[in-house]
Amino acid sequence: MAGPLTALRERFTPDSEQAPRDTRPPGRRRGAKRHGRPKRTGIRRFFTWRKLIAYVACLCALLIGAFTVLYYSIDIPRANAQAKAQSNVYKYSDGTILARTGEINREMVTLDRIPTGVQHAFVAAENKSFYKDRGVDPMGILRGLVNTVAGKGTQGGSTITQQYVKNYYLSQEQTASRKIKELVISLKVDQRNSKEDILAGYLNTSYFGRVAYGVQAAARAYYDKDVDDLTVEQGAYLAALVQAPSQYDWAVASPKAKRLVTRRWNYVLDNMVDMHWLDPAQRKHMRFPVPVDPKPAPGLDGQAGYLVDAARNELIASGVSEQELAAGGWTITLNVDPDKQRALEKTMRQGLDGTAKGKARAGGSAGKKQTRADAAATQGGAVSLDPKNGRILALYGGRDYTRHYLSNATRGDYQVGAAFQPVTDAAAMDAKVRNGPDAGGLPEVKRTARALGMDTDGGFGTRQSVELGLMGSSPLKMAGVYASFAHQGKRIAPGIVKSARRGDETAGLPKAVGDQAIAPAAAELVARNLIMDGSKDAVRTVRRPSAGQGGVSDDKRAAWYVGYTPDLVTAVALFGEDAEKRKQIPLRNPSAQRVADMWSDYTEQALHNVPPAWFGSGSEGGAIPNPAQIGPTGR
Numbered sequence: 286m287a288g289p290l291t292a293l294r295e296r297f298t299p300d301s302e303q304a305p306r307d308t309r310p311p312g313r314r315r316g317a318k319r320h321g322r323p324k325r326t327g328i329r330r331f332f333t334w335r336k337l338i339a340y341v342a343c344l345c346a347l348l349i350g351a352f353t354v355l356y357y358s359i360d361i362p363r364a365n366a367q368a369k370a371q372s373n374v375y376k377y378s379d380g381t382i383l384a385r386t387g388e389i390n391r392e393m394v395t396l397d398r399i400p401t402g403v404q405h406a407f408v409a410a411e412n413k414s415f416y417k418d419r420g421v422d423p424m425g426i427l428r429g430l431v432n433t434v435a436g437k438g439t440q441g442g443s444t445i446t447q448q449y450v451k452n453y454y455l456s457q458e459q460t461a462s463r464k465i466k467e468l469v470i471s472l473k474v475d476q477r478n479s480k481e482d483i484l485a486g487y488l489n490t491s492y493f494g495r496v497a498y499g500v501q502a503a504a505r506a507y508y509d510k511d512v513d514d515l516t517v518e519q520g521a522y523l524a525a526l527v528q529a530p531s532q533y534d535w536a537v538a539s540p541k542a543k544r545l546v547t548r549r550w551n552y553v554l555d556n557m558v559d560m561h562w563l564d565p566a567q568r569k570h571m572r573f574p575v576p577v578d579p580k581p582a583p584g585l586d587g588q589a590g591y592l593v594d595a596a597r598n599e600l601i602a603s604g605v606s607e608q609e610l611a612a613g614g615w616t617i618t619l620n621v622d623p624d625k626q627r628a629l630e631k632t633m634r635q636g637l638d639g640t641a642k643g644k645a646r647a648g649g650s651a652g653k654k655q656t657r658a659d660a661a662a663t664q665g666g667a668v669s670l671d672p673k674n675g676r677i678l679a680l681y682g683g684r685d686y687t688r689h690y691l692s693n694a695t696r697g698d699y700q701v702g703a704a705f706q707p708v709t710d711a712a713a714m715d716a717k718v719r720n721g722p723d724a725g726g727l728p729e730v731k732r733t734a735r736a737l738g739m740d741t742d743g744g745f746g747t748r749q750s751v752e753l754g755l756m757g758s759s760p761l762k763m764a765g766v767y768a769s770f771a772h773q774g775k776r777i778a779p780g781i782v783k784s785a786r787r788g789d790e791t792a793g794l795p796k797a798v799g800d801q802a803i804a805p806a807a808a809e810l811v812a813r814n815l816i817m818d819g820s821k822d823a824v825r826t827v828r829r830p831s832a833g834q835g836g837v838s839d840d841k842r843a844a845w846y847v848g849y850t851p852d853l854v855t856a857v858a859l860f861g862e863d864a865e866k867r868k869q870i871p872l873r874n875p876s877a878q879r880v881a882d883m884w885s886d887y888t889e890q891a892l893h894n895v896p897p898a899w900f901g902s903g904s905e906g907g908a909i910p911n912p913a914q915i916g917p918t919g920r
Contacts, residue, residue, distance in 0.1 A: 373615045375593055377623045378783060384589045386582060386613075390506075391498035396485040398513050399500060402562070403520030404484060407500075409556035410524035410549070412445040415484070420446040420475030421468055445487050446471045452490035452608070492608045493523060494530025495579050507576035517554075517563065518574045525549040530607055531598060535576050537691050540698055540757065541742050547573055578867075581687045588630055591682025591692045592621060595761075595781045598695070605785070605792050615792075618783045620676035625669060628890035629679040629855075633665045636883035637684070637859075662873055664862045666693025667883075668764040669855040669891065670779050672771040675797030677781040678853070679891070680761075691867075697740060697759040699843040699860050699869065703836025703877075704763060705754035707770065707811050708734050714807035715774075727751060736802040737766045738776055753839040760856040763847045767833075768854045770815065774808030775801055812900065815848075827885050829897035835881050841871040846880040851898040853891060857884045 375383040396404070408415045414422055422444050443451070450470045474483065493503035503523050504512040515523070525546055526533050533546035550573060557563035581590050596617055601607055669679040682692035712733035716726075731745045734756075744756025761779055768777035776799035785792035803811075815832035833848025847856040857880050861872040 373610065373613050373617060375589075375596060376616070376618045377621050377626070378619060379623060380618070381623060383619065383621075384584055384593050386496075386585070386593060390496045390502045391489070392501040392505075393489050393499065394501045394512055396481055396488075398511075399485075399488060400513070400515060400517075400520065402517035402557075403500070403512070403515050403523075404488075405557055405560070405562040406517060406520040406524040406553055407488060407527075408445065408484070409560060409562065410521070410553040411448065411527070412443075413556060413560060415445045416480055418444055418446075418475075420444060420471040420473075420483075443467075444471065446475050446483050449483055449487040449490060450474055452492075453486055491527050492530060492611055493526055494534050494607065496582060496611060498611070506579065508574070509577050516574065517557075518571050519576075521550050521553040521557075522546075522574055522576065524553050531601055534579070536578050537594075537696075539696070539740075541740065579690050581690060586685055586687045588626070588680070588682060588686065590686025590690075591694060592619060592680060592781070594686075594692060595677075595680060595682075595695060599780065599782050599794075600785055600792055603782075603792060603794055614787045615785055616787070617785045619781055620678060620783045621680065621781065622678045625679040625891045629667055629669055629681050629887055632883055632887040632890065633667055633681045633857075634684075635886075636857075636879065637663055637665050662861055662864065662870060664689065664693050664860040665858065666696070666760045666860065667855065667857045667887070668694050668760045668779065669853060669887070670764050670768060670777075671852070672768040672777065672849055672854045675765070675768060675777040675779050676783070677761075677779050680781065693760070693858070693860060695759050695761050697757045697762065699757055699858070700744070700753075700755050700838035700840060701758040701763060702754040702838035702843060702845055704834050704845040704847050704856075705734075705751075705756065705758075706836075707815060707834050708737060708739070708766060709751060710814060711737070711770070711774075711803050711807055711811045714810045715803040718804040718806050733803060736776060736800075737769050738762055738778060738802075739766060754836075755839060760847075760858050763845070763858075764854050764856040767815075767847045767849050767856070769802050770808050770811050771832075771849050771851070771854060772798065772808075773805040774803040775799060816900065827888055829892065830899055831888070832900075833881075833884070835877045835884075837872075837875045837877050841875045842869050844872060844875055844877050844880045846877065846884045848881075848884050848888070850888065850892065851900055852895055853888060855884055855887060855891075857887070 372385045374385055377383055412418070412422070447467050450467050454470060478486075489499040489501075491500070492498055493500075493506065495503075495506040497503045497506040500523060501512045503526070504510055504515050504519075507523065507526075508515065508519050528549065529542075529546075532538065532542045533549075535543065535546070538546060554563060554568050554571060558565050558568050585593060596619055597610055600610060600617070664683055665681065666683065667679075667681040668677060670677045680694050682694045683689040686692075709730055712730040715733060716729045727745060727748060730751055731741050734745070735741045739756070739758055739762055741756070744750050744754075750756070765777050765779045768779070769775060778795060778797050778799055780794065780797045782792075782794055785794070812832055815834055816830070827850075829850050831848055831850050833846060835844070835846030835848075837844045842861045844859045845857070847854075849855070859872060859880055861870045861875075862868070863870050
């Protein structure tokens with residue numbers, strides 16, 4: 286008995302060399318920490334919660350420290366150099382001077398001259414918290430960023446104080462350093478100046494378009510009255526106008542822009558009601574106050590004003606602010622060729638007056654004298670460009686810029702009619718090339734029109750509206766569309782500015798030749814159709830390969846012809862307009878042949894010293910005509 290018991294006792298004695306094995310998990314063994322965790326390794330050891338909080342605290346401390354240094358190192362500067370504003374010089378492509386502009390139009394007024402309702406309209410439009418904030422509104426900046434991302438653009442992120450600082454003390458450049466200076470100076474200006482002084486400064490330095498600086502100059506330019514006599518409705522329009530003066534100027538605004546500025550005008554008045562600055566009953570009966578027509582600056586008569594406006598709008602679209610342009614000092618060279626410009630002006634003048642060289646044909650009246658009533662009720666617009674690079678070589682905006690401010694070359698409120706048919710064909714052909722024979726439809730037509738550079742706000746709702754070409758467009762955009770057909774389907778954005786410089790500063794210009802709008806094969810098929818249809822009838826007298834399409838709009842208010850050779854694309858349009866009311870009316874002589882003859886006359890003059898060129902297969906021409914599709918060699 287002793288033997289087994291002794292052996293068992295020895296087995297469990299501490300002095301035994303063979304201690305029993307511990308089979309518990311590592312975390313439960315003797316000597317192990319009950320709540321121990323694996324040690325972090327690699328990059329994970331830098332991202333514990335405590336360390337993340339420490340990092341954020343350090344970052345905040347650095348930002349606060351940096352801003353404190355900036356706050357005490359940036360002083361309120363002297364007023365900027367608006368008083369030193371220079372003229373802008375506009376030149377033709379050969380360097381000859383077209384026009385000089387840039388005289389500052391400003392009359393400073395005290396705040397007590399500006400009606401309280403007008404003051405409130407600007408605050409309601411731009412900065413509802415103006416009377417409470419400290420010059421900078423963090424929530425407003427965040428709201429501006431959100432609106433920008435969402436594409437709303439209802440209220441920007443800058444306070445009235447910031448905009449005043451930008452207008453009065455700083456430049457208009459869009460850089461991070463300028464924005465930081467703006468924030469710091471705005472805080473200091475708000476501490477130093479009263480809200481009344483800041484508001485007066487803002488209203489006297491804001492730019493309103495029509496070369497008008499300040500609310501007094503704007504009141505004269507848009508309503509032909511002093512600021513003292515502005516109504517709340519008129520003040521609300523001027524407050525809405527500040528956001529985009531050129532776009533929202535009622536005299537030249539597109540239908541879309543008119544809707545946008547009307548919406549913003551309503552937004553301003555509704556905000557005034559919300560702020561208890563306007564009685565709801567009074568607001569209910571308010572109607573949009575249409576401004577008076579502008580008075581063009583001296584030296585911009587004839588076609589000069591249309592060319593200058595087209596260049597200005599292009600530079601603004603490319604990122605140069607209206608304030609920068611109005612301040613002057615720019616040398617702006619256009620792509621416009623003076624010889625082709627003279628030829629286009631001569632052709633349009635003769636065509637509008639009924640003295641065009643084109644022969645009268647059955648169904649047309651190109652060789653007949655037009656009545657004075659016909660001439661007075663007919664407006665003309667035309668754009669001619671190089672299809673290889675999109676450069677605008679000539680532009681005709683109307684009879685005279687000083688008498689008809691709105692450019693007929695860039696307006697897009699008339700139906701395009703049969704000139705839209707090639708876009709429909711392009712959509713069908715492109716869909717088949719990309720997706721097979723069963724592809725196509727209205728969405729494809731709208732997509733193709735947008736890809737080719739057209740506005741697609743209206744006229745695309747039904748198959749009938751598309752077939753009749755009920756959508757609006759401009760000669761400028763239609764010239765770009767047909768140039769895209771001639772350039773293997775790549776989108777051509779017509780450009781009038783060759784260069785723009787101010788001192789060492791050079792404006793960046795967009796590329797004229799863009800992305801592939803339609804497949805090259807589709808573009809070639811469209812071009813082939815246009816050569817067959819256009820050259821055999823309307824432009825029979827052109828002595829070179831040509832292609833085109835024209836017609837009269839369904840409402841008889843417009844007649845079009847858009848055509849091209851391998852060297853030149855030109856869109857010509859006639860519009861019916863009541864000379865006094867500036868309303869659309871039917872053309873007295875709605876003849877497509879009349880417009881086609883004008884196109885032919887100009888094309889012959891513009892290319893008289895250019896050898897005839899063939900549309901090359903696989904080249905930018907995109908199609909090969911046969912000899913039977915070429916016009917005769919003489920008249």
